[in-house]
Amino acid sequence: MKPVNILYCANCGAANHEQDTICFACGKTLVHAQDIDEQEQMQTIVLLENRYRLIDSVGKGGFATVYKAEDLRSKTIVAVKEITLKDLKPQEIIDATDTYHREIRFGESLKHPALPRVYAHFMDQDHWYIVAQFIDGQTLEEYRQQLPGGQLPLDEVLSIALQVCDVLTYLHSRQPPIIFRDIKPDNIMRTRAGRIYLIDLGIARQFRPGQRRDTQALGSPGYAAPEQYGSDQTTERSDIYSLGATLQALLTGRDPLDEDTTITRKPVVLPEELSELLAEMLARDPAQRPSSIISVQRRLEQINTGIASSQASPIPVPPPAPASTPYYIPSTTAGSGNPPTAPKQRFGRLQVIAIAIALLAVLGFGSDSLLNYISGRTHHVSRSQATSIPPASQQVLNIAASNLDEPLDPATVQYTQSTQIVSMTSAGLVSLENDMRIHGQLALSWETDPQGYTWTFHLQHGLKFSDGSPLTSKDIAYSLDRALDPALKDGTAMYNLQYIQGADQRFAGKVKTVIGQGILTPDDDTLVIKLSKNIAYFLDTLTCPCASVVKKALIDKYGQNFTDHLSEGSSSGPFKIERNTKQQVDLIPNPDYYGPHPKLSRISFTAYTDAETSYHAYQTGQVSFVNNIPLSLADTASRDQTFYRSPQLTMTYVAMNYQIKPFDNIKIRQAFALAIDKDLISQTIRKGTTFPTNHIIPRGDPSANPATVGLDGNQSTAGNPEQAKQLLQEGMDEEGIAAIKSFPTVTLTYSQNSSIASREELAFLQAQWKTTLGISVKLQEMPVGTFYNLVDNAKDARNIQMWRISWAADYPDASDWTTLQFGQNSAQNTYAYGQNQSKAAPDQQVIQKTLAQADVTQDQQQRVALYQGAEQNLINDVAWLPLYQFYDCYVVKPNIYGLTVNAMGMISPDDWANIYVTQ
Numbered sequence: 073m074k075p076v077n078i079l080y081c082a083n084c085g086a087a088n089h090e091q092d093t094i095c096f097a098c099g100k101t102l103v104h105a106q107d108i109d110e111q112e113q114m115q116t117i118v119l120l121e122n123r124y125r126l127i128d129s130v131g132k133g134g135f136a137t138v139y140k141a142e143d144l145r146s147k148t149i150v151a152v153k154e155i156t157l158k159d160l161k162p163q164e165i166i167d168a169t170d171t172y173h174r175e176i177r178f179g180e181s182l183k184h185p186a187l188p189r190v191y192a193h194f195m196d197q198d199h200w201y202i203v204a205q206f207i208d209g210q211t212l213e214e215y216r217q218q219l220p221g222g223q224l225p226l227d228e229v230l231s232i233a234l235q236v237c238d239v240l241t242y243l244h245s246r247q248p249p250i251i252f253r254d255i256k257p258d259n260i261m262r263t264r265a266g267r268i269y270l271i272d273l274g275i276a277r278q279f280r281p282g283q284r285r286d287t288q289a290l291g292s293p294g295y296a297a298p299e300q301y302g303s304d305q306t307t308e309r310s311d312i313y314s315l316g317a318t319l320q321a322l323l324t325g326r327d328p329l330d331e332d333t334t335i336t337r338k339p340v341v342l343p344e345e346l347s348e349l350l351a352e353m354l355a356r357d358p359a360q361r362p363s364s365i366i367s368v369q370r371r372l373e374q375i376n377t378g379i380a381s382s383q384a385s386p387i388p389v390p391p392p393a394p395a396s397t398p399y400y401i402p403s404t405t406a407g408s409g410n411p412p413t414a415p416k417q418r419f420g421r422l423q424v425i426a427i428a429i430a431l432l433a434v435l436g437f438g439s440d441s442l443l444n445y446i447s448g449r450t451h452h453v454s455r456s457q458a459t460s461i462p463p464a465s466q467q468v469l470n471i472a473a474s475n476l477d478e479p480l481d482p483a484t485v486q487y488t489q490s491t492q493i494v495s496m497t498s499a500g501l502v503s504l505e506n507d508m509r510i511h512g513q514l515a516l517s518w519e520t521d522p523q524g525y526t527w528t529f530h531l532q533h534g535l536k537f538s539d540g541s542p543l544t545s546k547d548i549a550y551s552l553d554r555a556l557d558p559a560l561k562d563g564t565a566m567y568n569l570q571y572i573q574g575a576d577q578r579f580a581g582k583v584k585t586v587i588g589q590g591i592l593t594p595d596d597d598t599l600v601i602k603l604s605k606n607i608a609y610f611l612d613t614l615t616c617p618c619a620s621v622v623k624k625a626l627i628d629k630y631g632q633n634f635t636d637h638l639s640e641g642s643s644s645g646p647f648k649i650e651r652n653t654k655q656q657v658d659l660i661p662n663p664d665y666y667g668p669h670p671k672l673s674r675i676s677f678t679a680y681t682d683a684e685t686s687y688h689a690y691q692t693g694q695v696s697f698v699n700n701i702p703l704s705l706a707d708t709a710s711r712d713q714t715f716y717r718s719p720q721l722t723m724t725y726v727a728m729n730y731q732i733k734p735f736d737n738i739k740i741r742q743a744f745a746l747a748i749d750k751d752l753i754s755q756t757i758r759k760g761t762t763f764p765t766n767h768i769i770p771r772g773d774p775s776a777n778p779a780t781v782g783l784d785g786n787q788s789t790a791g792n793p794e795q796a797k798q799l800l801q802e803g804m805d806e807e808g809i810a811a812i813k814s815f816p817t818v819t820l821t822y823s824q825n826s827s828i829a830s831r832e833e834l835a836f837l838q839a840q841w842k843t844t845l846g847i848s849v850k851l852q853e854m855p856v857g858t859f860y861n862l863v864d865n866a867k868d869a870r871n872i873q874m875w876r877i878s879w880a881a882d883y884p885d886a887s888d889w890t891t892l893q894f895g896q897n898s899a900q901n902t903y904a905y906g907q908n909q910s911k912a913a914p915d916q917q918v919i920q921k922t923l924a925q926a927d928v929t930q931d932q933q934q935r936v937a938l939y940q941g942a943e944q945n946l947i948n949d950v951a952w953l954p955l956y957q958f959y960d961c962y963v964v965k966p967n968i969y970g971l972t973v974n975a976m977g978m979i980s981p982d983d984w985a986n987i988y989v990t991q
């Protein structure tokens with residue numbers, strides 16, 4: 073229960089401190105209202121409308137008590153807000169009525185992922201009720217009170233700020249604009265997954281141009297802008313003030329009315345731009361504040377980008393985002409300073425990369441372009457552009473694609489663009505937000521047993537497919553089970569959903585279904601998943617496309633060819649397929665989507681034969697978004713004002729076989745690693761389309777650790793030739809190798825379809841080992857299929873000594889980079905990590921134990937700490953030698969508003985509601 077220490081004015085409704093006697097807003101004497109005896113109330117009122125069973129009281133505000141309740145009809149958890157009329161004074165009744173109606177009107181008409189949905193409202197003699205989406209979380213005020221000093225780390229505050237900006241942008245761009253008027257930590261709720269909701273639209277108002285002042289002074293002391301004290305009309309800038317006060321309170325841990333509110337005296341050192349922005353947002357004179365929330369958002373994004381950039385070494389491509397200012401993160405936050413919004417690649421396994429590289433090579437794309445698929449950051453236009461939205465006929469977005477051949481089957485889809493289309497047309501239980509946090513999509517809420525073996529998902533109300541037929545838990549169960557079908561060629565569930573109980577038997581063909589075993593459907597709105605291993609990252613695995621919904625009736629009718637008939641109404645996402653010719657895929661909004669509806673009236677993906685042609689189509693205005701800018705065009709495109717790049721979760725590395733001499737010696741592996749100047753590769757060969765790294769968990773993964781160091785103990789990525797030489801000598805001594813001429817032959821194997829840049833890179837590696845260590849490394853080219861076969865069997869065949877390869881994340885979790893690749897018995901541990909004869913094997917097994925422990929540690933902070941510790945050990949052990957992480961390089965026309973691509977290279981499904989074409 074939330075402690076109530078605020079006293080609401082009976083005259084004007086403003087929130088005052090409990091001990092105050094005079095209202096800060098209207099100056100009237102405050103009346104100390106009587107608390108409602110909730111226990112008594114809970115005992116007498118248990119069922120409302122014969123439908124809502126009150127479970128618990130979760131919060132209390134000025135006029136209302138909020139209950140967690142069960143909707144017995146839909147079997148879902150909802151929030152029931154109860155306003156008790158009896159005992160209210162006449163003025164309070166007027167205010168409460170006003171608040172109630174406004175909250176219903178706004179709640180029902182506004183659709184934004186950060187605004188809880190209003191499902192129903194009703195009343196009895198003494199009460200009014202609002203039934204709304206239940207937010208399983210706490211207010212930011214409650215949350216920060218639990219943290220040391222009441223302070224949140226900078227990266228988290230920025231993530232919150234950007235989310236609040238997003239919803240304020242939405243509110244301010246309504247016609248007429250809606251001013252929230254009460255932004256404060258008490259009115260922002262945060263879920264465990266870090267998702268933000270604005271609650272309490274009760275005092276929001278529509279802006280009336282020409283009105284000089286508000287009829288009522290409303291807001292909360294300290295957070296309300298000066299003009300809210302009745303002197304002027306509230307405008308968008310009033311919300312900017314309150315947001316500034318909120319961010320300052322979160323960063324400093326101090327309430328705005330605390331004696332000292334200047335941030336300079338707090339033990340927090342902020343990026344200079346952030347201090348400046350906060351000072352502007354908090355200007356007393358509204359005219360001195362930023363002119364729009366969009367401009368605040370843009371500046372916060374630049375600060376965010378600056379943080380991300382300051383964690384990487386400089387790169388030569390002129391960055392499209394404004395330059396970053398180096399800053400100091402206080403030591404308390406250093407371990408958690410992940411870049412909050414880094415884009416990500418949606419390719420999974422090595423084999424996938426192999427197939428994709430082969431295909432792109434055939435299509436004339438350099439293999440490097442494969443790794444530059446869609447991703448990005450928010451694109452904004454000026455306020456005036458943002459508010460004048462052209463009609464639906466002009467809301468068309470044309471996107472260049474490199475390949476649309478892949479069947480749009482969620483269970484098998486692997487290319488980024490097909491995956492993007494699948495994410496727009498097939499919903500899953502959960503989906504990823506832009507900052508890699510998870511939110512419910514088909515699932516309204518979920519819970520798990522304390523050990524994390526059984527997950528119960530409660531679905532959204534009244535879900536439908538795009539043909540209007542109901543979508544129930546049985547459809548989701550069918551889709552998950554089908555994804556596990558061993559008959560599916562190239563299914564990805566065998567990795568991603570392997571821990572659903574019975575999945576192993578299903579793959580082995582020993583059982584025909586896991587429904588009834590690992591997947592249960594107690595009713596149409598509830599789905600239960602039981603796990604064979606209580607992996608803490610289970611929800612992340614559900615963000616993979618293979619966990620999205622397919623329509624059984626369509627598959628029954630057309631078999632594997634069902635993907636040719638997707639336009640027959642099988643969509644469950646924000647868009648549905650109108651046409652799919654493999655040359656062009658046209659999507660239009662799905663009116664039956666449960667969530668916020670897209671503003672775009674059409675999205676067309678057109679396949680171009682090569683990157684040059686698609687870039688030309690962009691230059692001539694045929695398409696507005698190209699996301700596969702290859703290295704060959706990077707120089708040209710980077711001079712374009714609309715060129716963007718941001719890190720994605722794809723890395724290139726060199727693997728050394730621990731089972732084969734000389735790499736069974738750790739010192740020799742370390743010598744080979746430190747001999748390489750990774751900076752030069754990214755700067756000169758990769759031309760800034762990549763950045764050098766020592767990390768195994770890449771930047772942008774929620775568990776990435778900026779404090780991770782290279783194996784020589786520092787963060788430089790330029791190599792360490794002296795230490796490399798010394799380690800080589802020590803390693804040779806240990807192995808009894810008297811001189812370089814008796815050094816075992818070393819062969820670096822690579823795939824035949826490597827691009828020119830990749831070959832240059834291989835030659836560069838060869839030259840560095842020669843110059844620094846005096847060792848001649850042979851380069852060996854292999855046909856693609858043979859190469860990946862060798863890599864997959866490196867564990868057993870011992871026939872590949874050293875190879876260069878890339879890895880892209882399947883889902884945003886450290887386990888994808890650690891346990892999956894180096895864990896004991898992991899199918900993807902093709903390196904025989906821990907299971908080899910080298911002297912390092914016992915230490916490797918210790919790391920494997922830590923990883924196994926991390927996988928099932930339910931406390932997120934502890935889990936991250938375990939992975940980060942293991943990562944440092946893997947780096948020191950040269951589990952593999954990371955060379956660089958990819959940037960996503962793309963161009964997007966400035967008139968495309970709101971396009972934000974998340975770190976997996978995807979546009980989050982509910983984001984489509986906020987993307988549109990401006991004039």
Ligand SMILES: Nc1ncnc2c1ncn2[C@@H]1O[C@H](COP(=O)(O)OP(=O)(O)OP(=O)(O)O)[C@@H](O)[C@H]1O
Pocket residue numbers: 074080130131132133134135136137138151188204205206207208209210211258259271272274
């Ligand atoms: N949709 C929701 N899901 C879960 N908890 C909620 C929800 N809405 C509100 N709460 C909880 O109930 C508390 C009171 O809600 P709210 O602030 O909307 O009430 P109010 O009377 O309108 O408040 P105020 O007095 O600030 O106007 C919140 O602080 C929060 O803890």
